[in-house]
């Protein structure tokens with residue numbers, strides 16, 4: 012069979028290999044970015060599905076749930092975003108949102124400016140487009156340096172868009188300060204370059220600082236991508252885009268190429284959940300539990316990755332989201348992964364987030380997700396990790 016060029020080049024991604032080893036009961040997985048299962052709204056959703064399915068009409072093709080779009084509008088208002096239900100475009104998760112945006116905005120040969128390390132799913136979404144991600148320089152463990160971004164924008168070529176995560180960055184675990192947010196949005200505006208803000212972790216602001224998302228600072232030029240994956244459950248496959256009207260109309264055209272509408276029953280159930288105010292309690296419980304898990308992870312890292320064995324180990328202390336970025340020296344994290352999985356601990360090697368030439372520098376870095384592990388798992392997992400990386 013004759014495949015297209017990019018399909019021929021496409022290989023099974025390392026994240027897929029990790030996903031496939033997830034079910035092992037003896038494995039402590041710091042690999043996948045998941046929230047604590049016990050604090051998700053499973054019982055409230057069961058009641059919502061029950062209510063819905065009492066009426067067979069729920070199983071018919073229904074228009075995108077107005078109730079859910081209204082609920083998302085109310086959620087966004089709490090983050091300082093003033094939008095109406097009609098500005099919310101529902102998707103099957105944030106990954107689909109990124110794919111749709113790439114299809115509409117990236118032409119072959121275009122650059123998309125990204126942080127020096129970035130979300131692998133964005134790099135994957137770019138592959139079929141013929142565009143390419145270009146990492147803007149930044150310090151170790153940091154998002155793009157805005158002076159470097161300003162120079163890139165002045166020098167050209169004009170990128171299709173700037174892609175970033177302002178809160179709980181994946182994989183770095185860091186969040187932008189207010190000045191940084193304002194300057195980034197101002198730079199995008201000055202150079203006429205849209206920003207795509209990917210925000211799965213803004214809802215998991217563990218320190219409750221609640222700085223405004225970039226979209227709140229300029230709703231016309233910052234396209235916002237949200238998802239229920241980290242706050243109501245990744246199995247729901249439901250997300251949303253906030254975009255100007257012109258783009259929204261085109262979004263539904265490209266989405267219809269691959270799927271007639273999004274998973275509507277899930278949308279209706281989530282709409283019911285939000286309409287009854289039942290997401291709030293589980294979101295608070297998720298944040299409380301994540302705060303504990305973050306503390307356990309940081310303590311375990313201090314216990315096992317301190318001097319003298321690891322004189323140059325550093326790690327980020329996230330104030331939002333699920334990730335810690337561990338930077339070591341003299342360790343090939345990707346090469347050690349099979350041995351680590353054998354020993355019963357999984358992580359994502361830093362090189363999975365590399366943008367072009369940054370791969371070599373990331374060899375000794377690891378992304379650790381603390382979201383899916385209780386205290387015992389974190390303690391034993393970090394102990395195994397130190398052991399396997401030392402040997």
Ligand SMILES: Cc1ncc(COP(=O)(O)O)c(C=O)c1O
Pocket residue numbers: 044103104105106107130132176181209211237238239240245249250
């Ligand atoms: C930054 C980022 N964007 C998008 C996604 C995809 O989210 P979804 O499960 O909604 O497709 C993830 C998932 O981990 C993510 O970390």
